[in-house]
Amino acid sequence: AQSVTQLGSHVSVSEGALVLLRCNYSSSVPPYLFWYVQYPNQGLQLLLKYTSAATLVKGINDFEAEFKKSETSFHLTKPSAHMSDAAEYFCAVTSSGGYQKVTFGTGTKLQVIP
Amino acid sequence: DAMVIQNPRYQVTQFGKPVTLSCSQTLNHNVMYWYQQKSSQAPKLLFHYYDKDFNNEADTPDNFQSRRPNTSFCFLDIRSPGLGDAAMYLCATSRGGGTSTDTQYFGPGTRLTVL
Numbered sequence: 001a002q003s004v005t006q007l008g009s010h011v012s013v014s015e016g017a018l019v020l021l022r023c024n025y026s027s028s029v030p031p032y033l034f035w036y037v038q039y040p041n042q043g044l045q046l047l048l049k050y051t052s053a054a055t056l057v058k059g060i061n062d063f064e065a066e067f068k069k070s071e072t073s074f075h076l077t078k079p080s081a082h083m084s085d086a087a088e089y090f091c092a093v094t095s096s097g098g099y100q101k102v103t104f105g106t107g108t109k110l111q112v113i114p
Numbered sequence: 115d116a117m118v119i120q121n122p123r124y125q126v127t128q129f130g131k132p133v134t135l136s137c138s139q140t141l142n143h144n145v146m147y148w149y150q151q152k153s154s155q156a157p158k159l160l161f162h163y164y165d166k167d168f169n170n171e172a173d174t175p176d177n178f179q180s181r182r183p184n185t186s187f188c189f190l191d192i193r194s195p196g197l198g199d200a201a202m203y204l205c206a207t208s209r210g211g212g213t214s215t216d217t218q219y220f221g222p223g224t225r226l227t228v229l
Contacts, residue, residue, distance in 0.1 A: 009154075036220075041123075041202075041222075041223070042222055042223065043118070043120075043204055043206075043220035043221050043222045043223045044157070044204065044206075044218075044220040045220070046217055046218075046219075049217065090156060090157075101159065101162075102159070102218060104156035104157055105156060106156050107154070107155075107156055
């Protein structure tokens with residue numbers, strides 16, 4: 001079975017500060033990892049995904065994440081937070097198979113303070 | 115733009131009164147998923163269709179059913195909604211195939227209120 005753990009259900013940063021959202025995974029096989037963002041009363045939007053091609057993955061809106069096998073981590077970062085980044089962020093992992101069954105973490109709500 | 119559309123965005127129903135939520139897609143994807151997301155929780159997969167093949171998650175209550183009459187449309191039927199079924203319901207699609215890196219595209223969700 002595969003799972004992800006997101007450390008911190010709420011994170012607050014000042015506008016312009018570094019954003020760091022933590023995700024650790026558990027997998028018996030090489031994982032495929034994703035970060036999704038959800039704005040209030042909206043669906044989920046894919047920020048980025050790790051597919052084993054490169055350990056540093058760049059996504060939309062200047063977000064990036066680094067896959068670290070030794071630490072079983074896939075933390076999400078952004079150099080400078082904007083007010084518009086306030087949302088909930090979900091880390092997710094897939095299982096193998098003919099379709100993509102996604103297991104989501106419990107989410108981290110990001111608050112950006114002006 | 116190709117997209118996943120959910121109607122309605124907000125649905126109010128009465129306890130025990132059947133309700134149907136709809137999802138349509140213009141992506142021509144093979145796989146369609148229904149998730150339930152309760153407040154401050156992660157989305158929980160209810161079931162999915164791979165083409166016409168229906169796949170129910172083991173812990174999805176019998177109260178939840180789904181139909182996929184064609185590639186573009188998928189419906190979620192809640193036969194007798196209870197107060198505990200109040201949630202956001204998310205539809206998603208993916209191309210399918212043999213890869214686990216297939217991306218899921220989500221609709222905006224339908225927020226269900228049960229009175």
